[in-house]
Amino acid sequence: MTRADPRPHWIVLGRDDGDTLWASLDATGATIATDRVRSADLIARIAHEESLGSVRWVWSDTPAWYPSLLAAGVRIARCHDLRLTHAILRDSELVSAGHPVRAARAWDAAGVDGTDAAPALFDLPSGADALPGDLDSALAEFARQRDALDTASDPGRLRLLTAAESAGALIACELRAAGLPWNAVEHDRILTGMLGERPAHGGLPAAIVAKATEVRDALGDPQASLDSQPKLLRALHRVGVNVESTSRWELRRHEHPVVVPLIEYKRMMRLLTANGWSWLAEWVDDDRFRPVYVPAGVVTGRWASSGGGALQIPRQLRAAVRADPGWKLIVADVAQLEPRVLAAMSSDTALADAARGADLYGAIAEHGKLEGREKAKLALLGAMYGATSGESGRLVPQLRRTYPRAMKLVDDAARIGEDGGVVSTWLGRTSPPPSRAWRDVQSGATDDAASAADTDLARRVGRDRGRFTRNFVVQGTAAEWALAWMAELRNRLAAMPVVAPERAARASGPVFARQAHLAFYLHDEVVVHAPAEHADAAADAIVEAAASAGRLLFGGFPVDFRLDVHIADSAEKA
Template identity: 55%
Template sequence: MLRVDAGGAVDALPELDAGALPAAVAALEAAESPHWVWADARRWYPGLLGAGVRIGRAHDLRLCAAILAGSAAAELARRVHPPAPAWVSAPRGGAERVPAAAALFELDGEAPAERAPDEPATAARVFTEFGRQQAIVRDSAAPGALRLLLAAESVGGLIGVEMESAGLPWDPGLHERVLEEALGPRPAHGGKPERMAELAAEVRTALEQPGVNLDSQADLLRALQRAGIAVATTRRWELREHEHPAIEPLIAYKKLSRLLTANGWAWLAEWVQGGRFRPEYVPGGAATGRWATNGGGALQLPKQVRRALVADPGWRLVVADAAQLEPRVLSAIARDPAMAAAGRGRDFYAGLVDRGVVEHRDAAKVAILGALYGATSGESGRLVPRLARAYPRAMAHVDTAAREGERGGVVTTFLGRSSPSPSAGWRALQSAASQPGASAADERRARSSARDWGRFTRNFVVQGSAAEWALCWMGELRKRLMAMDAGAPSARADASGPAFAGVPHLVFFLHDEIIVHSPAELADEVAGHVRESAAEAGRLLFGDFPVEFPLDLAIVESYDQAG
């Protein structure tokens, strides 16, 4: 390990014996609260957590390199600094985790024997890459914003690993009951559950086609069309547009089929062990900076199975989601005080109704979705012009982002994450439409693809900025939870592991929603920190701009009780 002091002096710390790393890291945390730098939290942090050691701050070189490689704010700075080394920009999938006893700055995929003799020490390479990234930020067009974004992304990397390590408290017995209530007893030898078999028989009878395979989209679509049901797909919304005795049982079958496939008995056996569901979170997994998961479907937990997400005895779940986050963020990034005022001290959609922009709350939701996704027809298209009259700054912000996308340009979030460029195929379509002799069909395809990309960039600036607010919310909350004096809780959550067994800790995050697993006696205090962290995230990003981020918050024993 290398240690760099505030004046820039570099010291090499003594090499550690096997097994000594967790204690050394814990001692440094207690004495100095250092800012750690490593290649990838997913590779290094699990071993420390398994030994009961948490760190306060870190700079994740891989997460930060990905942002800097695409940020328009850093474009000129990238030209005058070296490119990222291959090891920091390589795909993260499949990297073997390093146990806590390993040398801290060993890099992915590189055993010592694989290095060329003239390569520098791995700690020095980490130090060099950190310096490169810091220089790019310093020379960028928005150093303050980028510095905050990289810090937020790095703490998100820590949180993702911590949530996987602690796991979501899960009751497999309750999950089994949910499945049996919905599907019937567990079938033997991989057969269809009883209720699905009954529904399949109803569908086949109604279609008068006893051999149709309901699990084959092509076979089912042909069967529906042969029965006179004029559908182009088997999507639920399209099926509901038709009246036929097969429709309702088919929709019910498809719903149960999804439950069986996504969260059935096989899922339970694979993903829940020791009373915990531990998905692998991928911070920044989407282009906008939103998170993804690598298996397990943690970001798509259906309501049926939320009964099984149950706090440990003597513990509670503090569940919070940010109310109407994206329109509030849009008002802040566009600096539209009128739009911010619509949500001040109240439900944002109700604010639109009170101002006379729309007639009722459902229309407000439709109008906002239309604004965020560029609707031009239907009810959304009818209502969007009303938003433009009421909130011209906000609508101009997303309209400008859409036009930039239609031209093939790049747009950027509030802190500096930039959208990807359109594909080569997209550019080929635009080029073909501008050539002499281009057909009307070429021009239609080019216009359609341009509008589609414009809708993406329109939404990117809002969704990506909302993701930045959420990272700051979680980062502030994590800091507050780590600083809490938990004392000796009346009950321990030993299944969460040694780093979390006696303290409140984050266990779930989905775009604008978080869950904290907390000792029951601390739940009210935790709820206060959740609210205060949301307000602090707004101040950190948007200063004194008068936008509020209210939360729907509940303290419950199981996730389904949160509403």
């Protein structure tokens, strides 16, 4: 390379016949150079460019490119994920109405599923649903996206969002590569303790069998089927337990001797079927749980997961999450993230004041003259979710008087949704427009021939949508805050020292084995796995990253994002 060669600002990658086509772009997006890289050389080439610093990788879909790099020990600092960015820009209110990025339908296709299996040559329906993987398509879409950002009504926010989204895409792959340290022996101990010894040849463990017998005795029917809802319902009716469903909350209201053992039986069966020995065998390998995280898998921008139920690990099993020897887990969750986000985005200083102390709900109870923090919590959740009835619904008006700005923000979002409009998060992620079916129901209600049932239906689905948009702005902005938090934390952890090879957390993969790293993420909570001597510094990084995320999104607005942080050998709550 000669001295005159400028460093590329972006490098766009595309696949071509098993090779990779490579385009170096300057900061204006002009192409400086193109190259063809053979697949055998690709990882080394990327590693080399990355080591020179400050390059942003532009690719179709992070899970299609990044896992093989991570497996080879290459971590990259920054990327631009075309698929995720497309989805944001396509729907965003901040992008001009007729912008060509909205019409680039090929980029609406689903990406790869995030498992690092070989490309799905066999199960991909020929041509359908495939994201464009070639360089020309990537360059064209990247140009459209840059233009959409440049011409957006608030480029700063949207750039922040798309950068955070792409960082999230990297993090999702990295979380899977590092895995969540999971102790199978401890998991087995918990299962055995709650369910009884695992039977050698199928069948139910002893404690469940005993519990089932208890339930059948109480039902006076040794043959009663406990796993079929309709049959169980009939059996309950026969002994005079007149419930409409077999759900726990309804059962609980009855005194009959069947109730307690039945609830216990359901709880045991749930643990067995959802997170029992077969889950352990299928999902935990080499002391790690490696779920597939799906960034923006939820319309609000929250992440979803696919396989392994990563978003539903029951609290009962938290003790099975255990640091490697000589390492620690740092578990951190944000206390009441959504109310804090609502305070900031509505500039409601009164609500922000309540969030300043250690007990947000307690402060709301005091300010809002509500009796006790439980009522305050109910009222606030009701306001954000759109409760209309029950105790929660009754408490909302009181809150509206105390925090008019915050409540106006969510009430406005609900009204717009009911009217068929769209709403946006703080950084510009916009809710999907109403479906065709929804609009048909609304227009059917204004028809001359509309029946009372038509208007009732229209009102009901209208309110349903209002509750969705009401919550969208808060849940979606909270997800943005969390992305910013994680992206910042990722950078801080990457700057931490490495430990000696003999201290490595071997199963965490080549990139993360010797350094503090993110191991789990769930909406408002992170778990970091760190060498014991770096645990305090990692905990500090988590706290500093949260403060930094708050400033990045909300500037100087005075709202605290308080964290609960624990350093321990297991993720069990103290």
